Amino acid sequence: MPLCLSQDTDADALLDRDPFALLVGMLLDQQFPMERAFAGPALLAQRLGRTELDARELASYDPDALVEIFRGPPAVHRYPGSMAGRVQALAAAVVDQYDGDVTLIWRDVEDGRELFRRLNALPGFGTQKAQIFTALLGKQRGVTPAGWREAAGGYGQEGSYRSVADVVDAASLGRVREYKQAQKAAAKAGSKAAAPAKG
Structure with missing residues (x-):
């Protein structure tokens, strides 16, 4: 099934055929609407005059020029300066550690724990992001090493x-958004309950 993460046909087509673009979209999915984050790689590729993203090109790109590309308008991300730097660091890691081939992160990986460990070690990826991407690879990309669901935590269910x-x-996007809003509301209620009483 083709990916449907940005809800934009062309942007999703890039994510579908370019695994590095998918990884960049996951990186951008932070303090920004999910659909716009995953549309970001297509916007970036368009401004670079490319049909796909190249880790080597991004790793060696002039940092200041890359920030300007991120600024737009429209901006590739809410925080164009810091995210341009993070994307460049991610690209450099893919070049240095995986010879520019992002699929080497998960191709022939021994098990889900190793997949999670590799993702978690990438710049800009923490535990949660690595778990979500492990789940995304397993659920929608056919990357299912032994124990991948466990390595993805609750996201693998x-x-x-x-x-x-x-x-x-679009319907499943709505359900995910409802879940996230419920989680935020619960966290907010919990922090209020934990606050010391005034007076």
Whole structure:
């Protein structure tokens, strides 16, 4: 099934055929609407005059020029300066550690824990992002090493609607958004309950 993460046909087509663009989209999915984050790689490729993203090109790109590309308008991300730097660091890691071939991160990986470990070691990827991308690879890209669901934590659960890993159409995007809003509301209520009483 083709990816449907940005809800834009052309942007999703890039994510579908270019695994590095998909990794960049996951990196951009932070403090920014999910669809716009995953549309970011297509916007970046368009401004670079490319049909796909190249890790080597981005790793060696002039940092100041890359920030300007991120600024737009429209901006590739809400924080164009810091995210341009993060994308460049991610590209450099893919070049240095995987010879510019992002699929080497998961191709022939021994098990889900190793896949998670490799993703978690990437610049800009913490535990949660690495778990979500592990789930996305397993649920929508056919990357299913032994123990991948466990390595993805709750995001690996079948039939859940917790993250971008579960977005396959507009309806599932709505369910994921509802879940996230409920989580935020619960966290807010919890922090208020934990606050000391005034007076």
